[in-house]
Amino acid sequence: MRQNLPDGHLKAWKKYYASFWRVYAAIEADLSAAKLPSLSWYDALYELYLAPDRRLRMNELARGALLSRSGLTRLVDKLVGEKLIERVACPEDRRAQYAQLTARGVEVLRQIWPIYRAGITRYFAAHVSENEAKQVAALFGRIVEAAEAQKTG
Amino acid sequence: MRQNLPDGHLKAWKKYYASFWRVYAAIEADLSAAKLPSLSWYDALYELYLAPDRRLRMNELARGALLSRSGLTRLVDKLVGEKLIERVACPEDRRAQYAQLTARGVEVLRQIWPIYRAGITRYFAAHVSENEAKQVAALFGRIVEAAEAQKTG
DNA sequence: GAGTTTTAGTTGCGTATGCAACTATTTTCT
DNA sequence: AGAAAATAGTTGCATACGCAACTAAAACTC
Numbered sequence: 001m002r003q004n005l006p007d008g009h010l011k012a013w014k015k016y017y018a019s020f021w022r023v024y025a026a027i028e029a030d031l032s033a034a035k036l037p038s039l040s041w042y043d044a045l046y047e048l049y050l051a052p053d054r055r056l057r058m059n060e061l062a063r064g065a066l067l068s069r070s071g072l073t074r075l076v077d078k079l080v081g082e083k084l085i086e087r088v089a090c091p092e093d094r095r096a097q098y099a100q101l102t103a104r105g106v107e108v109l110r111q112i113w114p115i116y117r118a119g120i121t122r123y124f125a126a127h128v129s130e131n132e133a134k135q136v137a138a139l140f141g142r143i144v145e146a147a148e149a150q151k152t153g
Numbered sequence: 154m155r156q157n158l159p160d161g162h163l164k165a166w167k168k169y170y171a172s173f174w175r176v177y178a179a180i181e182a183d184l185s186a187a188k189l190p191s192l193s194w195y196d197a198l199y200e201l202y203l204a205p206d207r208r209l210r211m212n213e214l215a216r217g218a219l220l221s222r223s224g225l226t227r228l229v230d231k232l233v234g235e236k237l238i239e240r241v242a243c244p245e246d247r248r249a250q251y252a253q254l255t256a257r258g259v260e261v262l263r264q265i266w267p268i269y270r271a272g273i274t275r276y277f278a279a280h281v282s283e284n285e286a287k288q289v290a291a292l293f294g295r296i297v298e299a300a301e302a303q304k305t306g
Numbered sequence: 307g308a309g310t311t312t313t314a315g316t317t318g319c320g321t322a323t324g325c326a327a328c329t330a331t332t333t334t335c336t
Numbered sequence: 337a338g339a340a341a342a343t344a345g346t347t348g349c350a351t352a353c354g355c356a357a358c359t360a361a362a363a364c365t366c
Contacts, residue, residue: 005270009278012286015293016277020173021219022300040352058315066174071353073316095314095361117158123303124169125162127295133165135288140168142280147175150276193322211345224323226346248331248344 027119034115040065042112044075045084045105054101057090061099084108180272187268193218195265197228198237198258207254210243214252237261 028038047064048054056064062072076099079085084105090096128136181191200217201207209217215225229252232238237258243249281289 005274005278006283006286008283008286008290009281010273012281012289012293013273013277015290015297016173018219019293019296019300020169022297025219026300026303038352059313066171066178068354069315070317070355074353077316090314093314093362095359097315120163120166121158123300124166124296125158127299128162128165128292130159130161132288132292133159133161135285136165136292137161137168139281139285139289140165140172143172143277144168144175146280147172147179147276150179191322212343221324222345223325223347227323230346243344246332246344248329250345 023119023123026123027116030115030119031112036112036115037108039116040067040075041079041084042109042116044072044079044099045101045109045112048085048099048101049106049109054106055088055098057096057098059096079105082108176272176276179276180269183268183272184265189265189268190261192269193220193228194232194237195262195269197225197232197252198254198262201238201252201254202259202262207259208241208251210249210251212249232258235261 024039031038044061044065044067047061048056051060058069058072058076061076062069065072065075067075076085076087079099080087082104083102086100086102088098088100090098125133177192184191197214197218197220200214201209204213211222211225211229214229215222218225218228220228229238229240232252233240235257236255239253239255241251241253243251278286
């Protein structure tokens with residue numbers, strides 16, 4: 001594992017850092033202009049959409065949606081308030097709750113996705129070749145894995 | 154400019170998105186553990202450090218530090234409170250203020266940098282080859298430029 | 307099997323940040 | 337020059353989020 005920080009790597013970091021905030025803000029602005037929920041809602045709903053039976057325990061959802069447990073509690077409160085998900089008691093563990101995606105939640109996912117996709121395309125993908133996309137996926141995939149491994153061990 | 158969103162590009166986006174939050178959170182956690190200010194403080198102080206005479210108008214600083222004008226006002230309030238910068242009246246335009254980096258501000262920059270650099274190295278650069286670093290800098294540099302151009306026109 | 311420890315989730319409180327409205331000043335228009 | 341419009345920065349208010357403390361339930365320990 002590399003221990004020093006060569007100049008080329010620092011430059012790469014700076015562009016990565018600067019680009020992310022700008023792209024993220026641009027996409028959020030587009031969603032807001034379309035009167036749609038923000039990416040944090042999308043991320044949580046989409047995690048549920050992918051999960052078996054479209055439900056996850058709060059814990060699991062917090063990890064997937066990159067939120068603290070308390071942050072997730074609040075987000076789930078709002079999603080329940082909008083009837084996009086439901087809280088379902090977990091029979092095997094009475095401490096636990098499932099967050100269960102509703103049909104309405106799926107509907108909102110389908111509303112958000114075209115705007116989100118357009119943002120990804122316009123602000124990100126338009127500037128990336130096929131080959132670069134492959135490399136980016138591989139490289140940042142490694143970084144995600146390392147960060148995940150970090151947390152547990 | 155590409156208009157659709159191929160699967161490879163979507164995968165690249167997802168890894169980019171996921172990796173950023175994780176790396177960012179890890180670096181913030183390291184700074185917090187070292188009882189140092191967060192990256193938003195570093196970004197603002199560093200922008201000033203690079204500027205001529207180590208000062209910028211609030212406006213310019215907001216753009217560089219990726220904050221709204223109101224967000225910047227609050228951040229500057231705190232930095233002034235810690236005597237890391239000073240507000241200096243602008244003689245040519247009495248509406249305007251300069252944020253002027255202090256010696257103490259430079260000192261804090263120097264305290265933060267080793268921890269920040271270690272985080273960049275460990276969570277990001279360690280997983281990136283020389284060649285990849287070059288490509289990442291070029292690719293995300295294009296994305297930043299496009300996002301900047303977007304804003305103005 | 308009673309007591310301790312761990313775990314799941316929630317709540318109180320503090321912090322960060324954006325939008326819209328505001329003040330003060332400068333610029334533009336006629 | 338005087339009025340209207342634009343600009344710089346600040347402030348009120350609302351939202352999003354994390355940490356630490358809390359409650360309830362499960363899992364260990366002896």
